[in-house]
Amino acid sequence: MFVARLSHPADFEGWRGFARRFAQALVAPSAIDWRVGDHDTGLFGEDVVEGGEGRGLSVPRAFITLAQQVICHSDPARFDLLYRLLWRLQEERELLQIASDHDVHRAEALARSVRRDMHKMTAFVRFREVDDGEGGEAFVAWFDPEHHILEKVAPFFVERFTTMRWTILTPRGTLLWDVRELKLGEAATRAQAPTSDAMEEWWRTYYASIFNPARLKPKAMKAEMPVKYWRNLPEAELISPLIADATRRTQEMIMSAPTSPQKRRPAASTPDPAAPDLSAIESWEEAASAARSCRRCDLWCDATQTVFGEGSRSAPVVFVGEQPGDQEDLAGTPFVGPAGKVFDRAMAEAGLDRTQAYVTNAVKHFKFQLRGKRRIHEKPNAGEVKACRFWLDLELGFVKPQLVVALGATALKALTGHAGSLASARGRELALPDGTPLLATVHPSYLLRLPDEQAKESETKRFITDLKHVGSLAPGLRLPRAA
Amino acid sequence: MAQLTTLQKLEILSDAAKYDASCASSGTAERNSVGGKGVGSTTGSGICHSYAPDGRCISLLKILLTNFCSYDCVFCINRSSSNVRRARFSVEEVVALTLNFYKRNYIEGLFLSSGIIRSPDYTMGELVRVAESLRLEHDFRGYIHLKLIPSASQDLIDRAALFADRVSINVELPSETSLKRFAPEKQALDIRSAMGGLKLRIDEAAAERERSKRAPAFSPAGQSTQMIVGADDASDATILQRSAQLYGAYGLRRVYYSAFSPIPDSSKQLPLSEPPLMREHRLYQADWLTRFYGFEVDEIMDAAPGGMLDLSVDPKLAWALRHRGRFPVDVNRAERELLLRIPGLGTRSVERILAMRRFRRLRLEDVGRLVRSLRVLRQFIVTADWRPGATLDGERLKAQLAPKPQQLVLL
Numbered sequence: 038m039f040v041a042r043l044s045h046p047a048d049f050e051g052w053r054g055f056a057r058r059f060a061q062a063l064v065a066p067s068a069i070d071w072r073v074g075d076h077d078t079g080l081f082g083e084d085v086v087e088g089g090e091g092r093g094l095s096v097p098r099a100f101i102t103l104a105q106q107v108i109c110h111s112d113p114a115r116f117d118l119l120y121r122l123l124w125r126l127q128e129e130r131e132l133l134q135i136a137s138d139h140d141v142h143r144a145e146a147l148a149r150s151v152r153r154d155m156h157k158m159t160a161f162v163r164f165r166e167v168d169d170g171e172g173g174e175a176f177v178a179w180f181d182p183e184h185h186i187l188e189k190v191a192p193f194f195v196e197r198f199t200t201m202r203w204t205i206l207t208p209r210g211t212l213l214w215d216v217r218e219l220k221l222g223e224a225a226t227r228a229q230a231p232t233s234d235a236m237e238e239w240w241r242t243y244y245a246s247i248f249n250p251a252r253l254k255p256k257a258m259k260a261e262m263p264v265k266y267w268r269n270l271p272e273a274e275l276i277s278p279l280i281a282d283a284t285r286r287t288q289e290m291i292m293s294a295p296t297s298p299q300k301r302r303p304a305a306s307t308p309d310p311a312a313p314d315l316s317a318i319e320s321w322e323e324a325a326s327a328a329r330s331c332r333r334c335d336l337w338c339d340a341t342q343t344v345f346g347e348g349s350r351s352a353p354v355v356f357v358g359e360q361p362g363d364q365e366d367l368a369g370t371p372f373v374g375p376a377g378k379v380f381d382r383a384m385a386e387a388g389l390d391r392t393q394a395y396v397t398n399a400v401k402h403f404k405f406q407l408r409g410k411r412r413i414h415e416k417p418n419a420g421e422v423k424a425c426r427f428w429l430d431l432e433l434g435f436v437k438p439q440l441v442v443a444l445g446a447t448a449l450k451a452l453t454g455h456a457g458s459l460a461s462a463r464g465r466e467l468a469l470p471d472g473t474p475l476l477a478t479v480h481p482s483y484l485l486r487l488p489d490e491q492a493k494e495s496e497t498k499r500f501i502t503d504l505k506h507v508g509s510l511a512p513g514l515r516l517p518r519a520a
Numbered sequence: 521m522a523q524l525t526t527l528q529k530l531e532i533l534s535d536a537a538k539y540d541a542s543c544a545s546s547g548t549a550e551r552n553s554v555g556g557k558g559v560g561s562t563t564g565s566g567i568c569h570s571y572a573p574d575g576r577c578i579s580l581l582k583i584l585l586t587n588f589c590s591y592d593c594v595f596c597i598n599r600s601s602s603n604v605r606r607a608r609f610s611v612e613e614v615v616a617l618t619l620n621f622y623k624r625n626y627i628e629g630l631f632l633s634s635g636i637i638r639s640p641d642y643t644m645g646e647l648v649r650v651a652e653s654l655r656l657e658h659d660f661r662g663y664i665h666l667k668l669i670p671s672a673s674q675d676l677i678d679r680a681a682l683f684a685d686r687v688s689i690n691v692e693l694p695s696e697t698s699l700k701r702f703a704p705e706k707q708a709l710d711i712r713s714a715m716g717g718l719k720l721r722i723d724e725a726a727a728e729r730e731r732s733k734r735a736p737a738f739s740p741a742g743q744s745t746q747m748i749v750g751a752d753d754a755s756d757a758t759i760l761q762r763s764a765q766l767y768g769a770y771g772l773r774r775v776y777y778s779a780f781s782p783i784p785d786s787s788k789q790l791p792l793s794e795p796p797l798m799r800e801h802r803l804y805q806a807d808w809l810t811r812f813y814g815f816e817v818d819e820i821m822d823a824a825p826g827g828m829l830d831l832s833v834d835p836k837l838a839w840a841l842r843h844r845g846r847f848p849v850d851v852n853r854a855e856r857e858l859l860l861r862i863p864g865l866g867t868r869s870v871e872r873i874l875a876m877r878r879f880r881r882l883r884l885e886d887v888g889r890l891v892r893s894l895r896v897l898r899q900f901i902v903t904a905d906w907r908p909g910a911t912l913d914g915e916r917l918k919a920q921l922a923p924k925p926q927q928l929v930l931l
Contacts, residue, residue, distance in 0.1 A: 160569050239530060242534075254797075262570065407764060
């Protein structure tokens with residue numbers, strides 16, 4: 038029998054040193070007696086292992102992490118378990134993947150218990166303020182962890198309360214932080230800890246008030262905050278009385294007749310957005326405002342908001358796209374998403390000033406299909422286009438452009454009723470019923486969808502050529518340097 | 521009215537805040553107070569520092585700045601027509617309370633909301649002042665969650681998101697009709713467009729942070745919302761469809777469901793009854809299935825009478841019982857997507873099964889070590905040494921697997 042003597046209960050480095058030597062010397066797990074501290078020497082006091090022929094020792098990184106947690110557990114068999122895992126890992130390289138293996142399962146259960154204990158310590162330590170003798174703030178807490186986690190959990194408190202002087206007393210040792218350095222002290226007793234703090238009355242007031250008696254679920258509470266921690270929690274004394282009184286309070290709320298209001302407070306004034314008077318719209322501003330609550334088709338239900346046109350109210354050219362996309366829907370502004378960026382670049386390349394233009398869409402709400410967490414663009418149907426024509430007409434009426442540009446087939450159809458292909462209308466000088474000249478070109482999103490780089494390049498060039506044509510028909514839109 | 525003490529204000533303003541279900545302190549950027557002038561740190565998953573007898577976690581100091589409110593939302597204890605006691609904290613009082621609680625390790629930080637006083641901008645400005653003081657004057661590095669006032673100006677919302685780890689706007693009710701009926705001053709449109717704007721800015725800031733760690737934060741723990749369940753007549757299907765839209769459109773981290781709970785001074789328009797806690801629980805389960813288990817809302821709700829989830833069994837088991845033809849599933853062969861559909865198998869267990877079966881054929885005993893219970897699970901799986909008998913086709917399977925009926929109302 039070999040004896041391995043570790044210097045403290047969570048002495049990972051000590052364990053690692055012994056384990057490495059034993060395993061290299063092929064000492065079987067059953068032949069080692071793991072001990073902590075320097076008490077009695079057993080019958081077989083030989084903890085010296087000679088090198089043996091040795092073997093290369095390696096473990097997956099995950100084993101180190103696991104072992105560092107397991108070693109903090111209070112189970113006396115933990116050293117043995119870890120060594121057995123190390124031993125088996127030399128032959129069974131994938132052992133840690135076998136979560137149902139007896140040793141792996143046990144080690145994971147111990148590690149989980151250690152992690153939980155650490156987590157509960159970060160949750161349930163309650164500091165009490167003490168006089169530090171120099172008129173400054175200092176805090177002391179008492180806690181009784183289940184496992185040997187003190188050193189492992191200390192960084193949490195240091196990093197959270199770096200600027201505070203604090204001490205955490207436990208039966209397994211003491212953590213002392215003086216704002217600069219962490220010291221580990223002797224085991225402490227509860228009697229050394231302060232017994233109260235002025236803020237505790239406040240904390241209990243908060244605890245009692247935040248509890249909703251109509252939702253009593255004491256079992257759920259106890260599962261997360263086991264009774265063993267209650268001794269340490271100033272709020273715990275309220276638990277029984279709160280539970281005892283909950284039923285009465287709830288019944289009282291249910292039984293009591295609704296009271297009439299103390300006094301009439303003037304209701305905050307808000308216009309009813311659902312029914313603006315559409316016949317009385319006299320300006321672009323009124324149109325934009327009325328369109329916010331449009332219900333002319335059902336697209337408003339799932340969309341975020343109406344995306345009305347935007348740009349110069351005296352623009353020489355109005356560009357009409359299909360409908361807002363995901364980004365436009367979120368922002369409430371047309372042509373700000375990927376297609377909008379393509380449009381902006383093409384405008385600049387064509388020497389046109391986007392800020393002098395007015396941009397809008399044939400349909401003002403985003404139509405989409407929800408797939409998982411993505412909203413996939415869906416083409417608006419004829420009814421939706423028709424319903425929205427109302428707003429488009431108002432926009433054109435107020436802006437009175439010299440030229441209208443239809444971007445894509447939906448816009449063309451909305452503006453002219455043209456049901457044929459976009460290709461047949463592109464490049465031709467068309468006109469709206471009131472005589473306003475109209476040009477048709479592709480929608481910038483078409484350029485984004487082209488899979489072939491070469492096609493993308495040539496189509497983009499063609500789009501820019503179309504925009505240059507726009508500039509020649511409406512010189513007011515040209516950028517100064519290009520004019 | 522006699523001057524209230526700060527302690528009395530705390531009582532009133534935490535009581536007024538308890539109907540907001542969210543208390544999460546998770547998902548934000550990791551920080552600590554090393555090298556700082558104040559206290560505070562954040563960890564990935566947040567910490568629950570206590571639990572109330574309602575089973576809810578207490579992680580943050582959840583309070584209102586004031587419960588004076590000019591709005592008259594009928595479901596709300598703080599509505600303008602309620603006879604509840606009113607109070608208002610000063611900015612300094614909230615800051616001191618937060619720091620005092622934090623230093624004693626009672627909380628992870630602050631969750632601050634408010635009744636609407638004077639104007640949305642004024643109210644939002646006051647909330648921002650608290651966060652600003654904590655962050656700038658006190659170098660507080662703990663968690664801050666701010667409730668946004670939907671119609672507040674963009675500038676104030678931006679400032680709120682600069683100081684807060686998370687911001688949220690409550691949609692309150694699943695449908696616009698109900699919102700209009702129960703919260704006449706709240707505009708669904710404002711709520712939606714505010715969420716849309718937030719989503720864009722949160723994404724933008726996250727992308728900036730990818731490029732440079734020094735880029736300013738913008739609500740790094742994202743946004744969340746809350747819907748009240750049981751105040752109106754919306755079905756579970758309506759609620760879950762709405763959630764799906766919210767997750768899809770605005771990338772919400774969480775949608776909280778809050779069973780409508782009787783309040784001390786309630787309106788005649790609302791049901792005065794026990795809160796539908798089991799319904800709330802089933803909605804959370806269904807929500808989880810859509811977010812982590814690959815279920816679509818339509819699948820969860822197919823064949824659900826009246827668009828309501830079955831209260832007697834969880835929605836995953838309910839789905840499996842409706843689709844018995846797809847079971848039993850061989851855990852040694854099935855793909856992840858199918859494994860995730862097996863009642864009684866969680867995401868972690870599925871990952872472990874996938875890892876294990878590369879090296880060995882799983883037996884029932886192996887599976888048993890990975891899960892809490894085999895009682896339900898064994899009816900739906902095939903392992904190297906196990907295949908369920910005829911029970912799977914038996915009409916009584918549901919009766920057999922459903923948990924024993926429990927008295928859920930108060931005694």
